[in-house]
Amino acid sequence: MSSVHLADGHQCHLVTPIAVVAVGLVERRTSYAITTSVPSGHARCLMLAAVLITRLAPTVSSPACARECFTELDVTFANRPRLPSWQFLSMDFSMLATCSFGPHWRTLRRVAAVQLLSTHRVSCMSGVISGEVHAMVRRLYRSATASPRIQLKQRLFELSLSVLMEPIANTKATRSEADADTDMSVEAQEFRKVMDDINPHVGLANLWEYLPVMRWLDVSGIKNKLRAAVTRRDAFLQRLIDAERRKLDDGGSEDWGKSMIAVMFTLQKKEPNVYTDTMIRGLCTSLFSAGTDTILADIEWTMSLLLNHPAALKMAHAEIDRCVGTSRLVSAEDLTRLTYLQCIIRETLRLYPAAPLLLLHQSYADCKIGGHTIPSGTMLIVNVYAIHRDSNMWEDPMKFRPERFEWDLVDSVEVDMTEGGEEFVIHKAVPFEALCKPRADMYDVLKRL
Numbered sequence: 001m002s003s004v005h006l007a008d009g010h011q012c013h014l015v016t017p018i019a020v021v022a023v024g025l026v027e028r029r030t031s032y033a034i035t036t037s038v039p040s041g042h043a044r045c046l047m048l049a050a051v052l053i054t055r056l057a058p059t060v061s062s063p064a065c066a067r068e069c070f071t072e073l074d075v076t077f078a079n080r081p082r083l084p085s086w087q088f089l090s091m092d093f094s095m096l097a098t099c100s101f102g103p104h105w106r107t108l109r110r111v112a113a114v115q116l117l118s119t120h121r122v123s124c125m126s127g128v129i130s131g132e133v134h135a136m137v138r139r140l141y142r143s144a145t146a147s148p149r150i151q152l153k154q155r156l157f158e159l160s161l162s163v164l165m166e167p168i169a170n171t172k173a174t175r176s177e178a179d180a181d182t183d184m185s186v187e188a189q190e191f192r193k194v195m196d197d198i199n200p201h202v203g204l205a206n207l208w209e210y211l212p213v214m215r216w217l218d219v220s221g222i223k224n225k226l227r228a229a230v231t232r233r234d235a236f237l238q239r240l241i242d243a244e245r246r247k248l249d250d251g252g253s254e255d256w257g258k259s260m261i262a263v264m265f266t267l268q269k270k271e272p273n274v275y276t277d278t279m280i281r282g283l284c285t286s287l288f289s290a291g292t293d294t295i296l297a298d299i300e301w302t303m304s305l306l307l308n309h310p311a312a313l314k315m316a317h318a319e320i321d322r323c324v325g326t327s328r329l330v331s332a333e334d335l336t337r338l339t340y341l342q343c344i345i346r347e348t349l350r351l352y353p354a355a356p357l358l359l360l361h362q363s364y365a366d367c368k369i370g371g372h373t374i375p376s377g378t379m380l381i382v383n384v385y386a387i388h389r390d391s392n393m394w395e396d397p398m399k400f401r402p403e404r405f406e407w408d409l410v411d412s413v414e415v416d417m418t419e420g421g422e423e424f425v426i427h428k429a430v431p432f433e434a435l436c437k438p439r440a441d442m443y444d445v446l447k448r449l
């Protein structure tokens with residue numbers, strides 16, 4: 001392993017695969033990159049061997065190096081590795097999260113940022129979000145009345161998918177009258193099944209990705225499983241697109257112009273060769289896939305942490321009682337005032353980042369990270385999980401302490417009180433700096449200023 005000590009005292013592990021294995025075995029925080037992403041036992045050893053033989057994959061686990069990768073080197077690492085599973089899943093690497101840097105990459109990001117996920121469009125989603133939250137709470141309440149033991153995961157998946165369904169495709173999740181209180185709608189069940197069939201075969205975790213012989217033999221039939229799941233996924237999405245197109249042909253409903261698919265049709269009309277149905281399917285897939293499991297995982301972790309930390313739960317309740325009261329549910333508009341709740345979410349994302357290794361990146365030119373030369377075509381693993389639990393950065397990193405995100409000393413260093421200069425007025429030698437967070441109780445006053 002080659003490592004470099006940075007000016008701020010943090011160590012940057014820039015490691016070759018051999019070192020990844022070595023470090024992974026001895027150092028828990030770095031081992032996350034390996035241990036969570038590979039199966040246990042023999043399969044793990046084989047997996048490590050496969051990565052060793054086939055990949056040069058530096059693991060960045062220092063904030064300074066990560067910053068370098070996503071600032072000066074952002075474009076250099078804009079490519080994604082061409083993993084075989086991604087080829088199936090992302091229409092030959094043509095989708096937003098998997099395509100290589102170039103004109104198509106730029107078009108997709110521009111469309112996503114300007115047309116689909118602009119602040120205005122996201123703010124338009126708040127009505128849908130609150131409607132779906134109400135529906136979920138109603139179902140939850142009814143189920144709990146019958147039997148208090150609740151499995152939250154399916155309900156959260158349903159919630160996150162439904163929240164996206166209407167803005168993307170202008171359609172609501174459907175359930176028959178008899179199934180009105182079931183965990184998941186027909187669409188959610190179908191999409192969940194597709195994701196459950198895809199997820200175990202994707203990413204860093206599979207020998208199949210690294211050993212061509214495994215792909216040729218395809219003993220466990222992964223290729224066919226992925227192909228079948230992708231066919232079902234694409235059929236599901238094409239149905240949404242066709243339904244939206246029919247509405248256009250029928251003159252469009254009052255709501256028609258608002259869906260993301262409808263926005264894409266407007267672009268398609270002007271440049272049909274660029275904004276194809278395949279591109280629309282790809283964008284829908286990206287949003288559905290990126291926006292469901294992430295949100296579901298984050299809420300599940302948050303709820304789990306709160307139940308295991310009753311004091312924090314009590315403070316969250318007190319804040320909601322104070323700011324919202326008990327006569328209605330919390331709404332999106334309340335969030336700016338619920339500062340402790342925001343701290344809880346930040347602390348949860350710190351301890352359990354939804355994508356602990358981010359998405360894999362790959363360099364398209366030679367570059368240097370932390371002084372180390374990294375050749376073009378190198379796969380980059382950013383170990384966010386390790387960074388978030390680094391004791392050099394966080395006091396008691398393993399503890400759930402939402403308060404750490406409130407007004408606080410910078411790096412826990414007491415404010416410097418040195419008197420400076422020979423001037424008439426005594427100034428501080430070091431200008432005052434702190435982590436600023438308005439007090440929740442003062443928010444109304446501050447807003448009126």
Ligand code: HEM
Pocket residue numbers: 096097098112164286287288290291292294295298353354355358359360
């Ligand atoms: C708790 C919620 C979420 C978390 C923690 C999260 C986290 C992430 C992370 C870590 C990445 C990878 C960045 C990289 O390494 O390049 C990513 C990518 C992405 N996310 Fe999210 N995400 C969340 C919700 C959403 C939602 C709701 C959407 C849209 C509906 C979304 C859309 C995307 C897209 C399109 C990408 C690919 C971006 C690219 O390749 O440039 N995410 N997200």
